[in-house]
Amino acid sequence: MLVRDIDQIPAVPYGQSALKRIVFGESEGAPTFVMRVFDVMKGGASSHHSHDFEHEVLILKGEGVLKGDDGDKPFKEGTALFIAPNERHQLVNTGEDTLRFVCMVPLSGEVSP
């Protein structure tokens, strides 16, 4: 078993004014999927892209919009987002505070360096 405080995990820059932490991944022996936590500063956003694997996201703090081909969908703490493979998407922080979310991907979506 591994027990980690997510704030103690080293963060790397990501997207526009965002930070990414890999909580459990290939390096920790995760067999199937990877937990990542993102902090998006005020005015920032995740990458606007699509890929052949899914996201399952839970908003932990803050608010924003999920941009997709079918328009913008608002979210806040307690909102969960499912983004299917190949759906174009971007999470934008539209609030006054930092946006934090946990985003899960299959192992193939997050290969360790």
Next chain:
Amino acid sequence: MLVRDIDQIPAVPYGQSALKRIVFGESEGAPTFVMRVFDVMKGGASSHHSHDFEHEVLILKGEGVLKGDDGDKPFKEGTALFIAPNERHQLVNTGEDTLRFVCMVPLSGEVSP
């Protein structure tokens, strides 16, 4: 894309004084892994068991201990837990408030009824 408020998802009883919500699973077209959210009332606990698939857990609210064969490990909001396949485990609410956590499993660990 699916956008869901986790508090609006129907909950079912689970473990000892706990509730379980399946946020995204087989029914929602999840290809690889399943997001579940658990609320454990004061004094309650998840099931004490082991199984052949992993858990990746993030504590959202409250505090407690992860019971395992190597002892008790405390957790609180912002703690992440990795429980490897076949590790015996139980999450116990030791706080005054409801414990809430998100717990991911591979698709094989959560088959829709």
